[in-house]
Amino acid sequence: MRPRIGYKKLAAVGVAAAVGVVSTIALTSGSASAAEVFGYSGYSIGTDAKSGLVNSGPQVLSQISCTTNPHASQSNDLATANVNNQAVAKTVTTDTHSFNDARGNGVTSNATAADIRLGSLLHITGAKTTTTAWYKDGKLQYTGSTTFASIRIGAVSLPNLLNPKPNTKIAIPGLGYVVLNRVGGVKTSTGIYSYAQAVVVHANVRNQFVPEGVDVAILKTRAEVTTPSIAMVTGEAYGTKANVDKLVTSGPTSYQATCQGTEGKTVRVSVGELNIPRVAFVGAVTTTKNGYIGKDKAAITFTSKTASVKVGNLAIGAIESSASAWKTKDGKVGLAYSSDVVSIRVGNKVYSVPNQPNATLNIPGIAKLTFNQVVRKDRFISVNALVIDVYSLNTKVIVGHSAAGVIG
Incomplete structure (x- = not known):
């Protein structure tokens, strides 16, 4: 046995x-008559690889995990974030914080990278992604966005993608494809969470940078707030x-x-x-x-x-x-x-x-x-x-x- x-x-x-x-x-x-409270939660991540034989979970993580403190905050930074022994993102900063002010009760998460690179296949500078979720006057709302200072695929510069529309999909020859500015939000009966990801790499071609079949999120944020509860x-x-x-x-x-x-x-x-x-x-x-x-x-x-x-x-x-x-x-x-x-x-x-x-x-x-x-x-x-x-x-x-x- x-x-x-x-x-x-x-x-x-x-x-x-x-x-x-x-x-x-x-x-x-x-006490059976405890006051109702709000809950705040969120994170921001430099890089996060999913599936396959990879050597990276979330890197450069800033996180607040379900707190009733409306002034909670955390920040992090790292010179280089690696995936599969490749320096994918450089000069990475992340932060997430809760708030209770004129905007209402909510959470904001931010992530930035001075440089994102996969060899000569993809080069991005000045990347920033942010998402906010909040509750005010009985309503749940969210925003999310990503911007870039420059973006180049192969030898081609793409200035029209510096402020990309949500969930913009771009083919990357020799790699697969990327999704820029993946954003969204989900409302429930008890709260809301929103997310934003600057770049999501889908490697469906064998290459030297990311193992085939692996998805890598670069600059990944989430913000969550609940409605009042016991x-x-x-x-x-x-x-x-x-x-x-x-x-x-x-x-x-x-x-x-x-x-x-x-x-x-x-x-x-x-x-x-x-x-x-x-x-x-x-x-x-x-x-x-x-x-x-x-x-x-x-x-x-x-x-x-x-x-x-x-x-x-x-x-x-x-x-x-x-x-x-x-x-x-x-x-x-x-x-x-x-x-x-x-x-x-x-x-x-x-x-x-x-x-x-x-x-x-x-x-x-x-x-x-x-x-x-x-x-x-x-x-x-x-x-x-x-x-x-x-x-x-x-x-x-x-x-x-x-x-x-x-x-x-």
Whole structure:
């Protein structure tokens, strides 16, 4: 039989029981007449590669994740953003911030790059993309736009594309095509989110810059605001993230977050195999989110599933996690989580997985594995199904991350 590990903890009102290996039940409660709040969320990204064997998740990330603070902000910058070991964007800056002023309650996200280049195929200077979503006088609105100082495809300059119309598609010989100024917005019963992407590269021809079949978004922004509710739902999920000390070497894969839920629908994000150079090979990753906010209850669930991870001779089977949070109009709050790792193998040797939360497994000369890392607060819970500390590279790889909470 293959080794397997699974944990679950639940939160509900006034009962305690044992479920599986470990189970506890508890409850927090608050005022039944809490004031309604707004939720703000958004991000801006320098580059983001999807699908195929690539070495880049989101780079130059600035993000605010579901806050009720109308003055939250974050900014970031990087000299060069790389995709597939190519210097795709230079002098990249990103920022995102919430506001509550004459415009209403909302979020603005911006991203700029002095230079975007794919060899002699595509050269863009002075790129800027921005998006704003806001709520005022009972109405939800958004804007999004992209501008360029110059753009050249091959040897041809295209001044008519400096302020491109939304979703302008241009063929790139020897690469595939790009979409300029991809913008849009989605209104729901509980809020609005808008997005803008300066350049989206679709590589459908074999080339030296971007692997065939890979999509790369360059300067990617999103802004989100909710209508007033008893609580905001917050959290995130991703398959993997790698870093050396505090330096992120591979951003979150299949990343999802929310501030307004999904109107009770399941939203799924998947990517194919991922290569983290010199560190790990990651199988397909899928995350989901499902939640809602309203006058009587707010609830959210995130899940993460990674098909497999290989670090040298270390092979790890499917890794899964989930996290849930909810609040009712009488002020009661519940939290739940689970995590699961299927198997651990080095060559022909199969390792038994420690059957305790935060347990560790030391594989000499390869890595230390930590299982089921959980952080719990009054109204928030997060879990990492597996953390791999790679000895030779001083690198930490987080696998199977889910988090959920309620604010307000």
